[in-house]
Amino acid sequence: MIHMKTNFGTIVIEVFEDKAPKTAANFLQYVRDRFYDATIFHRVIDNFVIQGGGFGPGMTQKIGRPPIENEAKNGLRNSRGTLAMARASDPHSASSQFFINLADNDFLNYTASTPAGWGYCVFGRVVDGMQVVDQIKGVPTGTRLGFKDVPLADVIVEEVRVVDVK
DSSP, rough: EEEEETTTTEEEEOTTTSSSSSHHHHHHHHHHHHTTTTEEEEEEEOOOTEEEEEEEEEGGGGOOOOOOOOOOOTSSSTTTTTEEEEOSSSSOOOOSEEEEEOOOOOSSSOOSTTTOOOOOOEEEEEOHHHHHHHHHTTEEEEEETEEEEEEESSOOEEEEEEEOOO
């Protein structure tokens, strides 16, 4: 399990290492490296997603590792409460940024191994703390440094840790 402590509360995440092994390993390495500590949710769109993993407070960009292969063809769906990798137009461009789905975003699912059909790889889900996610989705947003849907006050990911559950 992953504990993501934010300035709004803690979000507990289960990672699907069996369904998205490369994506899960990538995310877990960022967690172990403490890359996500003191980052922000930089994109918040109610009824869509909250996105983080790429910027520090004040929209200072963080540089991640090289991109990973898109594993969206894993049968998992972009349903409310799932985590997926954010990426650019290249289907295999995901690096450190991720998002939590606020709704069932079926249009983000894999449909074909084509540029338009690759979708976004789901690799985990929120198992506790959706009330925290729902608080975050309601923050006022605007445009900052050319980016849209940015919270006007930083939503901070204070720390992210792997927690063994026995």
